[in-house]
Structure formats: C-alpha cells, structure tokens
Amino acid sequence: MAEWLSISDVKRKISKTSAEEVTAAYLETIAKSSINGYTCTYDGAIEMAKEADKGEGEGLLAGVPIAIKDNISTKGLSTTCSSKILEGYVPPYDAHVIERLKAEGAVILGKTNMDEFAMGTSTESSCYGVTLNPWDTERVPGGSSGGSAAVVAAGEAPISLGSDTGGSVRCPAAFCGVVGLKPTYGAVSRFGLISYANSLEQIGPMATCVEDIATVMDVIGGYDPRDSTSMDREMKYRDSLVDDVKALKIGVPEEYFGEGVDEGVEKAVMDAIGKYEEMGATWEKVSMPHTKYALAAYYTIAMSEASSNLARFDGTRYGPRYDGENWHVMASRTRAECFGKEVQRRVLLGTYALSAGYQDKYYLKALKVRTLVKQDFEKALSSVDVLMGPTMPMPAFKIGEKVEDPLSLYLSDVNTVPMNLSGVPCISVPCGLSDGLPVGLQIIGKQYDEATIMRAAYAFEQNTDHNKARPSEVI
Amino acid sequence: MITKDEVEHVGWLARIDIDDADAEDYAVKLSSVLDYFGQLDEVDTEGVEPTYHVADIMNVFREDVVTPSLDQEDVLANTASEKDGYIKAPRII
Numbered sequence: 001m002a003e004w005l006s007i008s009d010v011k012r013k014i015s016k017t018s019a020e021e022v023t024a025a026y027l028e029t030i031a032k033s034s035i036n037g038y039t040c041t042y043d044g045a046i047e048m049a050k051e052a053d054k055g056e057g058e059g060l061l062a063g064v065p066i067a068i069k070d071n072i073s074t075k076g077l078s079t080t081c082s083s084k085i086l087e088g089y090v091p092p093y094d095a096h097v098i099e100r101l102k103a104e105g106a107v108i109l110g111k112t113n114m115d116e117f118a119m120g121t122s123t124e125s126s127c128y129g130v131t132l133n134p135w136d137t138e139r140v141p142g143g144s145s146g147g148s149a150a151v152v153a154a155g156e157a158p159i160s161l162g163s164d165t166g167g168s169v170r171c172p173a174a175f176c177g178v179v180g181l182k183p184t185y186g187a188v189s190r191f192g193l194i195s196y197a198n199s200l201e202q203i204g205p206m207a208t209c210v211e212d213i214a215t216v217m218d219v220i221g222g223y224d225p226r227d228s229t230s231m232d233r234e235m236k237y238r239d240s241l242v243d244d245v246k247a248l249k250i251g252v253p254e255e256y257f258g259e260g261v262d263e264g265v266e267k268a269v270m271d272a273i274g275k276y277e278e279m280g281a282t283w284e285k286v287s288m289p290h291t292k293y294a295l296a297a298y299y300t301i302a303m304s305e306a307s308s309n310l311a312r313f314d315g316t317r318y319g320p321r322y323d324g325e326n327w328h329v330m331a332s333r334t335r336a337e338c339f340g341k342e343v344q345r346r347v348l349l350g351t352y353a354l355s356a357g358y359q360d361k362y363y364l365k366a367l368k369v370r371t372l373v374k375q376d377f378e379k380a381l382s383s384v385d386v387l388m389g390p391t392m393p394m395p396a397f398k399i400g401e402k403v404e405d406p407l408s409l410y411l412s413d414v415n416t417v418p419m420n421l422s423g424v425p426c427i428s429v430p431c432g433l434s435d436g437l438p439v440g441l442q443i444i445g446k447q448y449d450e451a452t453i454m455r456a457a458y459a460f461e462q463n464t465d466h467n468k469a470r471p472s473e474v475i
Numbered sequence: 476m477i478t479k480d481e482v483e484h485v486g487w488l489a490r491i492d493i494d495d496a497d498a499e500d501y502a503v504k505l506s507s508v509l510d511y512f513g514q515l516d517e518v519d520t521e522g523v524e525p526t527y528h529v530a531d532i533m534n535v536f537r538e539d540v541v542t543p544s545l546d547q548e549d550v551l552a553n554t555a556s557e558k559d560g561y562i563k564a565p566r567i568i
Contacts, residue, residue: 092549186530199528228535229528296512307489314490316564318553327567328490336492344491348482349505351489353512365515367525372518374526407507423529447529 002029002155004470007212010064010158011057019063023049023107026065030109030156035132037141037151039070040078041110048107059105060219066101067157069148070111071118072203073192074098077108081194082126083116085338089318095192096227097161097203097220104219109157112147116340117310118165118196120144121412123172124403125342132399133175134471135437139396142172148206149176153471159212161220163193165201166298167391167416170428173206174391174440177430177469179457180206181213184447185423186231188217189224195309197302198229200420209467210429210458214238217450233448240451245459246280248452249384255291256389256415264434269390272431272441272460276388279463281456286384288376291418293369298417299410300353300366307350310343345406374422381424381446386456390415391428391440415442425450429457430466438469476506 005013013022023045030041042048045065052063068074071081073091075098080086094102101108115125123131123146131146133139134154141150145162149172152160162169164182173180181204188203195201205216214237223232252273257266273283315321315334322337324330339347353362380387393415402409419426424447431441441460445453461467479498482505486493493501547560556563 089553092545092552185528186532225537229530229532231530231532290518293515293518296515299508300512300515311490315555317550317562319555321555324565327565330565331490332486332492335490339491345501345504345508347489347491348485348501349508352477352481352485352505352509355485355488362512362515364525365518365520366512367527368520368523369515369518370526371523372520374529406504407511410508410511421526421529447531 004155004208005158006209007061007064007158007215014063019049019052019107020046022063023065023109026109026157033154033156035134035137035150035154036129037112037131037147037154037156038067038110039080039082039113039128039147042077042108044076045107045109052105052107055105059103060215061101062105063107064159065107065109065157067109067112067148067151067160068098069145069160069162070114071163071194072097072161073194074108074111078111079194081117082114082128083339083343084127085313085319085335087320093192096189096224098192100220112145112151112160114147115144116343118144118163118168118201119306119342119346121171121409122402123147124399125340127340130399133396135177136396138398139437140175140399142175142392142396144168145206146172149173149178149180152176152178152206152208159205159207159216162204162206163201164204164420165197166302166413166420169204169206170391170416170426170440170442173428174438175396177438177471178206178208179210179213179427179429179467180204181217181427182419182425183217183221183450184231184425186229187221187235187425187450189227189230191224191226197305198309199305200302210454210461211241213427214241214454235450237450237454240454241458242455243459243462245276245456248276248281248386248456250276250281250283251286251380251384251387252283253288253291253380253387253389254285255288260393261390262394262434265390265392265394265439268432268434268439269388269441273388275460275464279459284384286380286387288380288418290369290372290376294373294418294421295410295414297366297369297373298421300362301370303346303350304353304363305350307347307354310347342406370421373418377422377424385452387444389442391442395434395437395439419444423447425453427453427457429460430469432466433469477502477509
C-alpha cells in the first residue's frame with residue numbers, strides 16, 4: 001500500500017534511511033501501479049538521489065522526489081505532451097522550473113500523463129490512454145494535469161508540477177482530493193513549458209498539503225529574463241503560512257453556484273465557508289456579472305492561441321514525419337495522423353476564429369469580453385480579501401461520460417476559466433466529499449496576492465480534517 | 476452552421492489533412508461550439524479595450540549580447556531526417 005507523505009515526512013524518512021532508498025521505494029510503487037499516472041519514469045532518478053545523499057540535505061528539496069507534467073521540458077528525458085506528434089522527442093534543455101528544482105536537490109521521478117497538449121478536463125485525450133482516479137478507478141482524474149494529481153493522491157509522488165490554462169491544476173486537484181495552486185500570471189517562468197495558450201497558462205504545484213505548495217513555490221517562483229512575461233518581484237510563499245483568518249473578508253460570487261452545481265458540492269463548499277465564519281472571518285455575497293460569458297471568451301482565445309502555438313509541429317524538426325511531395329503535403333499528413341481529434345478540433349476552431357472576416361467577430365470580441373471579466377474581479381476584490389466557491393461544479397465523472405460531446409466537457413470548466421482570463425491566483429483545497437468523492441474549495445485572490453489565499457487555505461487545513469481523507473483503495 | 480467545404484478549407488489553412496468522413500463529423504461538432512461562441516454577441520463591448528495579456532509589463536528589452544546557443548548535435552538528434560549537419564525537409568515552393 002502506497003503512503004501519502006508530505007515533504008517533511010519524506011525528509012524524516014531520508015534522515016533515517018537515504019534519499020536513494022526513498023526514491024527506490026517510490027519507483028517500486030510506480031512499477032506496481034495500475035492507474036496509468038506516469039508516461040515514463042526517469043532512468044537517472046536514483047543517480048539524482050545519490051547526489052542528494054552526498055549533499056547531506058542541502059537544498060530546500062534535497063532528495064525529495066517530484067513528478068513532472070509531460071509538457072514541461074526536461075533535458076535528456078522524454079517530453080511528449082501525451083501526443084503522438086512528439087513521440088520520441090527528448091528536449092536538449094531544461095525548463096526554468098526544472099533548473100530550479102535541480103538546484104534545490106529535488107529528484108525527478110518521471111513524467112505524468114495529461115490531456116494531449118493540455119487540452120481537456122479529464123485526461124482522456126492522452127495518446128497513452130486515460131489515467132484512473134485513485135478514489136474510484138471507473139472515474140476520470142480530471143484534467144489536463146490528471147496524471148500529476150492522481151500520482152500524488154495514489155502515493156506515487158509526494159509532490160508534482162502541473163500546468164493550468166483554464167483550470168488544469170485546480171480541476172484534477174479537486175477530483176483527486178489534493179491541493180493545487182494556479183499562481184498569478186507571470187509568477188512562475190514559462191520558459192520550457194510547451195505552449196498551448198500562452199496568455200493564459202501557468203505552471204503550478206500539486207501536493208498533499210498547503211505547506212508543500214508554498215515550499216515548491218519558493219523554489220520555482222521568481223524572475224526569469226528568458227520569459228518576457230515573467231514578473232520581477234520578490235515573493236516569500238512560506239512566510240504566508242499563518243493560522244489566522246480573523247478579519248478576513250470573503251466574497252462568495254453567486255454566479256459560481258448556478259445551474260448544474262451538484263448538491264453535495266454546494267453543501268461541502270457552503271459548510272467550508274461556515275467554518276471560516278467560526279474561525280473569525282466574515283463573508284458576503286458578491287456578483288461577477290460577466291461570468292456567464294467567460295467560458296466562450298476563454299475557449300475562443302485559447303483555441304486561437306493554440307492554432308498559432310501548435311503550428312511548429314509539422315514533422316520537420318522533431319517527432320514522426322509522414323512523407324509528401326512538398327512541405328505542405330508532408331505537414332498536413334503528419335498533423336492529421338499525429339494530432340488527436342480534440343487537438344485537431346481546437347486547432348481548426350482557432351484557425352477559423354482567426355481567419356479573414358472572422359477575427360473581429362470572434363477573437364477581438366473575446367478579448368474585449370476578457371477585459372470585462374477582469375474588471376469583475378478587480379471590482380469584487382476591492383471590497384473583499386478573497387473570493388470562494390466550488391472548484392468544479394461536480395465530483396469526478398465516469399470515464400467516457402462526456403468524451404463524445406466536446407461542448408458538455410467545456411461547460412464543466414465554468415468556475416475555473418475566469419481566473420486564467422484575468423491572471424489572478426487561485427488555489428483548490430479539499431473541503432469534503434460528495435457521494436464518497438472529493439470536493440475542492442476554490443480560493444481566489446488579487447493579482448500577486450498569493451500570500452492571502454495561501455494563508456486562508458493553510459488556516460482551513462489546520463482547523464479541519466478534510467485533507468486527511470484518503471482514497472480507500474490505492475493500487 | 477459551418478459547412479463541410481469550410482471545414483476542408485480551414486483544414487488547408489491549418490495544415491491538417493481532413494478526409495470526407497471526418498469533415499462531416501467536424502462540421503457538426505465545430506458548429507455547436509461556434510454557436511456557443513456566438514453568445515459573445517450579447518455582450519455590449521462598445522468602447523471596451525481588448526486585453527491581449529494580463530501581465531503589467533510592456534516592452535521588455537535586454538542587452539544585445541551574444542549568448543551560447545544549443546549544441547548542433549543535440550538539436551539534430553530529434554529530427555527524422557538530417558544531412559550534413561542540417562535538417563532535411565521537402566521543398567516548400
């Protein structure tokens with residue numbers, strides 16, 4: 001049986017044994033697993049652990065194993081975005097976050113399964129097959145960082161990295177009962193993250209507790225001149241872990257509890273808000289009038305950016321190549337054979353939205369609606385400190401349930417995409433169960449104010465038992 | 476409703492070969508999403524400036540200094556076709 005361990009638990013184990021033994025135990029657990037959370041493990045993991053043992057505990061993550069989403073470039077280790085079009089691709093460089101992790105002594109366990117090119121809410125569009133939710137293996141783990149969440153929930157890694165374009169860290173964190181953070185846009189460098197929708201996405205950590213999220217952020221956050229959107233300001237994440245929410249003002253957007261929100265989810269979230277009241281916080285209803293349009297604006301912008309970002313995958317420089325008499329034929333065949341259906345749909349829709357005659361109708365209009373959504377956040381967060389609501393409107397759904405109807409899958413992202421449009425930070429923490437499945441409480445803050453949402457999440461965790469709930473059967 | 480011909484044209488623009496059967500399926504699925512996008516028409520955006528990105532950053536410059544690039548051998552290791560230190564591709568024009 002795999003164990004749920006925090007970073008401090010892992011460090012205690014290392015001090016009694018060694019980083020090498022701890023890493024070997026994780027690799028053994030992964031080898032026995034049947035949830036399909038990893039796309040590959042790293043051959044050099046044991047070597048990294050031995051190096052950490054030689055360093056005798058130096059570094060914030062010395063000897064601590066971590067799982068990495070398969071769209072984050074890792075030198076010498078396969079990185080495929082779970083797509084056939086990058087089959088066999090081994091990056092010649094490390095992403096900024098990987099450089100930082102290595103500098104602090106972390107041990108890379110392997111790459112985690114994901115929706116192809118991070119496009120999805122269920123990890124069903126991976127070329128490696130679906131990852132199973134450790135709470136109920138007939139259900140999806142959420143997406144697109146489903147593998148990263150599932151391996152933490154199953155005790156196959158203490159911490160992991162995902163990426164969040166429209167909720168892709170928070171959704172699987174909620175479905176798998178772990179903690180997941182989407183930082184402020186620009187707080188973590190995207191250098192080395194294979195782009196899907198670059199104005200929306202952020203790399204974010206997943207873990208079993210808020211303290212570990214703060215530790216990983218202290219390692220990966222900060223300025224990087226190689227990413228022109230990287231923010232040049234100092235942030236100390238662990239300093240925000242204070243068990244005190246007295247005088248915290250919470251706003252509860254009524255639009256986040258609309259039609260389609262599961263009764264059990266609503267109850268768990270409202271109970272959590274009640275708990276904050278007991279702890280000395282106050283709450284009031286707020287209105288975010290443009291929430292209704294955020295989803296359409298998000299998908300228009302994301303697909304438009306995807307059509308441009310994915311243009312580089314044509315079989316020339318990396319991945320498989322299908323022959324053709326000229327470049328156009330070669331590229332068109334390669335892309336038709338190697339992109340999955342969901343990726344093709346999004347690239348086609350994005351190309352259509354950007355094509356002559358439609359740019360103003362779709363793309364420009366969506367960018368203007370984005371301004372209004374951003375203003376909703378600015379207005380609401382001028383009178384309260386944080387916003388709270390359900391991360392996902394429902395608990396994890398069954399595998400195959402939504403796969404044939406893309407629109408119904410897109411609709412489940414209604415509570416997570418507005419934050420990506422406006423760049424604000426948000427965290428999902430476990431807040432109870434609905435029909436035996438985890439429910440996520442989403443806490444949203446002002447831009448660059450991770451400190452307040454992490455303090456709120458930490459205080460909740462210290463005063464409740466929700467993060468102690470575990471999947472009953474971890475294989 | 477987006478037509479099958481339009482799907483094929485967009486496929487050409489996007490460099491994705493689409494066969495007849497797929498074009499029918501895409502026409503139906505893409506239409507339902509485009510209809511959904513159409514609800515943006517309800518929003519009054521008169522006088523609203525577009526938000527291209529949310530970072531409070533403009534005009535990022537750096538010194539024009541030469542820095543090392545990736546090793547040629549490492550870069551070529553990922554291509555399906557290489558010749559004399561170059562990536563070999565079919566003709567473009």
